[in-house]
Amino acid sequence: MRKPLRIEVVSDVVCPWCYIGKRRLEKALVLLGDEAQVSVRYLPFQLNPAMPQGGMSRAEYRKAKFGSIERSRQLDARVAAEGRGEGIEFAFERMARTPSTLAAHRLIELAQRQGAGQAVVEHLFRAYFEQAKDVGDPKVLEGIAKRSGVSGWPQEADAKGVAALEEEMRGIGISAVPTFIFDRKLGVSGAHPPEALAQAMREALSAK
Template sequence: MLIETFADVICPWCYIGKHRLTRALRERPRLAPEVRWQAFQLNPDMPAGGMERSQYLANKFGGAERARQINTVIEETAERDGLPINLHRIRRTPNTFQAHRVIRMGNRRGIGGAVADALFHAYFVDGLDIGDRDTLAACGATAGLDFQEVKTALAGDAEVIGVQAADSLARQLGLQAVPCYIFNRRYALSGAQEPTSFLPLLDLAVSEGTDAAAE
């Protein structure tokens, strides 16, 4: 089974959603799906160096008070799910194009999910700037990539075309928000759904795969 996750590493609902998908998969221990990260940039026009976090939130949500209300909902949801989150530590909202490149490097070695986890932790728990090249290389190294290899790759054009193609595909599919999970390129589930919401699609994808193999 193939599960394609369209998501962005600065999206708190993607952070929560990834955790919930993992919990759902634990309910189906016999499954061994390929969970493939697909790049989606929430802010494709973000300056390369990112921008100051409070200004970004005020612009996005129409004011500081509304941003605080939304952050409270996010924090409460993460707490209920047992996920650490420290939004107050985040000082800059980065451009995530380079982060998606590192995840694709991980995908090629079967550790894309681990790279995404390292980036989520760096951003939402430690409040680090995951647009910074050294921070990206450190996250890659945490997941199993080579630190210097990641830095060298980011200095070139490795995975640039792949990230652009994935983001373009998402928009061609009509995705305007993430996370979105696509099962066997046939069924989609959008949003940070509860773990139980994944189970029917997991079962359906397995059933159809079994039926096709029997034909």
């Protein structure tokens, strides 16, 4: 009988390394094969919790964060190269805004309650990073909810529950994403190669 393995992914939808980490986790699960019965849940973490609800110009945000547009472009180029290795075509040059991700996290949590979490996370990452859409825009979120088969958005979103989850993540010391938590016993921070993630899963399973 396969042992259950609970994977929690602490992530933000405007974090390019989280998108890369998602792809690498998917490959790690293939490597793990039938060794475990796996469940995956995404947990909220806002990289920019003070971001205005309407977001801001990405150029202004990146310049303030990294000191110059040139430095921002250098970092984007590095991430883009890593992304291509995972089949991701980052559209950094077309991305106009850095959004607040609070509503997106609420949508993810609502979707997970309905069994559509993986679809919503994928659509959010793809919309922002490959289609250069503003994932803080209510119309964009509504479209993703509909395509993913999520009902009750936004009326049934649990704002307090999402806030409590994020507070819990910060409370246990998480300060960077992606962070992968295996059975609340082992944590791995960063978009590590699939082999490393698969090894961490096996270590968590052996501790049962």
